[in-house]
Amino acid sequence: MTQDLIARARAWLAEDPDSETRNELGKLVDAQDLDALAERFGGTLQFGTAGLRGELGAGPMRMNRAVVIRAAAGLAAYLKANGQGDGLVVIGFDARYKSADFARDTAAVMVGAGLRAAVLPHPLPTPVLAFAIRELGAVAGVEVTASHNPPRDNGYKVYLGDGSQIVPPADAEIAAEIDAVRGLGDVPRAESGWDILGDEVLDAYLARTDAVLTAGSPRTVRVVYTALHGVGKDVLTAAFARAGFPTPALVQEQAEPDPAFPTVSFPNPEEPGAMDLAFETARRLQPDIVIANDPDADRCAVAVPDAAALGGWRMLRGDEVGALLAEHLIHKGARGTFAESIVSSSLLGRIAEAAGLPYEETLTGFKWIARVEGLRYGYEEALGYCVDPEGVRDKDGITAALLVAELASELKERGRTLTDLLDDLAVAHGLHGTDQLSVRVEDLGIITNAMRRLRERQPAELAGLRVVSAEDLSRGTDRLPPTDGLRYYLDGAFKARVIVRPSGTEPKLKCYLEVVVPVADASELTTARERATAILEGIKRDLAEAAGI
Incomplete structure (x- = not known):
């Protein structure tokens, strides 16, 4: 067993394209650190309906360039087997460690396999990638992100040409193609030939965000905003400016992308302590609401003043925001199916029933919600909201924030708050x-x-x-x-x-x-x-x- 483990590590080391992980693995092999090697070579990261996600490091049980190259080769083989071998694959990435490298490797593999590839111009929110797939007529998309996972993690999220995440059987078929990759030497990788997109696709996404708002609606709400060291700040502030809202006050310590996430132990708005700096800023500036995105800005968190809460601010649960957005969309005349996953509150079903609208319940994850026929609105309690499925068939923390701001503005004009509307819903349902x-x-x-x-x-x-x-x-x-x-x-x-x-x-x-x-x-x-x-x-x-x- 020991010799086999060492042999597998040496074989991996011989073809690892990354000097950092080669150095890490070389030291472990030289020291014959069998426990550490077993952690890295005890299996492989499993490719499933969430793509890949795991800790950065050397070996098949970690996220690294060798694993990503194999994953990209498997995706390319799947696309070719399904008659899409000359199609376009759009690739986005966040600001985590190695994200840009993984995006370039993916583009190189796609072009090497005969497909076309286009990479977003810089780190951008995941919903921009989901939008770009349909906007550009791509056959697939890849977003390099670990979303709200710890700083040491990264991930690889795969979309097909409908702009929504993969579901069975595509995930198993792609995984089988990945398993069929023998060695990196068998994977053709181009040195160039892929496109680096300009900001035109971002401009098109921002233009689409206008669609979620009602012309002439109030735009007066004052917001404190935190990007939690992620990539949401520039896109969200641009969307707010286009819409005519007051400029959000930023939590400066967390405004810029930083893969170390230095002010939080866990970059997820739901985790204890993650919102402390936002609440501190809110106590100083006294806004109407606080809005946060997770690091890849596909989730949206909302907090409201609450005298009974410690520190005077209370995070709304995802189910509360989900109900508020549903009620607001219905008030705006939305028609179509309202959907949620099984882990979300049954209140959405009651709201839809009262409005005479169809309602669907799905398995957990937006990969399922996005595929509901006639979808008009979908949400999941983990702070994910799809408010414009014609634009982004996935959760989108930017458009959700705009819609929350519009609702809060309308209530403010009438001397009311989000919590007042939650009370109304409780009495009604x-x-x-x-x-x-x-x-x-x-x-x-x-x-x-x-x-x-x-x-x-x-x-x-x-x-x-x-x-x-x-x-x-x-x-x-x-x-x-x-x-x-x-x-x-x-x-x-x-x-x-x-x-x-x-x-x-x-x-x-x-x-x-x-x-x-x-x-x-x-x-x-x-x-x-x-x-x-x-x-x-x-x-x-x-x-x-x-x-x-």
Whole structure:
């Protein structure tokens, strides 16, 4: 085993095109650091419906140029096998370590395989890449990004020509082509021949952002904005300027792209501490709302003043923003199907039903939401919103921010706030309280054991509410294809729902909780929220015990 591990490492080292990872791996081989080598050569990064994502470093279990070249070769082979061997592949990238290198390698492989390639001019938000695919008539697109993962990570997200992310069976077919790549010497790579796009495609994207707003709508809201060291700042401020909103006040410490993410331990607006500097800026400037993008700007977070919250500001949950945007779009006359994934609040279905609009529920991820027939609006609780599917068939943190700003401006003109509208929705449809139990692990076996334990010993009740039905989503349902997950419906004094699933992009077990508390009028809201909070805490406690986490 030891000699085999060393031999595989030496073989990889011999063809690694990157001096940094060659140096890293060479030191490990010389030192015969078997534990470190086993971590890097114990398997391969799996290409799935999220593409590739992992820690930067040497070897097949890390993100590096050798892995990316193989992935690009597999994608090129897939496209050629499907009659698209002379098509255009558009490539975008964020500002993380190695992103520009991975983008160039992808272009070189595409041109070497006989396809055409075009690379976006500089680090740009992921939705710009999703837009560019359809705008330029490409057969596929690649975005080099790890989104909101830790600084040490990078990723490789693949889109097909419809501008949405890959789903089965395309992911498995591409993965098979990647596995068929024997060595990097078998992969032709051009030295040149791909296009570096100008800002025309960005200008076209920005022109499209106007479509989400109503002509003549109020544009008065004052915003504090943070890009969280990502690539959103220039595009968002340009979109706000085009629309005529006041210039957002920037969180200066986080405004410019920085792959080290020096002010946050985890560059995700949902993570504790990530919004601290934004709230500090907001306390000083007293804006109407705070808006944040994640590092590749496909997600949008919103915070509102709240005297009861620590520090005076409260992050809205993704489900709250999702409901607000739905209500706003319906008020603006939107027609078409409203869709969400199974882990999002059921409130969207009630809003759509009240408006007489079709509603669909999908598996987790915008790769599924974007494919809903007749989609007009889609969202997922993890701060992702598709508000203009004709322009971007994916989540888009820039256009979502514009729409939030328009809604906040309209409410401001009437002396109201986003929280006032949330109260209205609770009275109209019941208070839909949501929360999450999320467990990050080093050992993926913990997740496997938790899922097995819940399947073998289904809880009879959670927080005093009886489990009246349970679905093992791995078997599929009448409307959903199979996925690794469990769904429980609870009944008793209130109705509740629980979904348990492994994350598709991070080493996490994620449990999504919802309870619906009826509300007769606004005077009952405080009590309803207290009840919802208590029930959700009870469900978290009992579910953690049942799962052994």
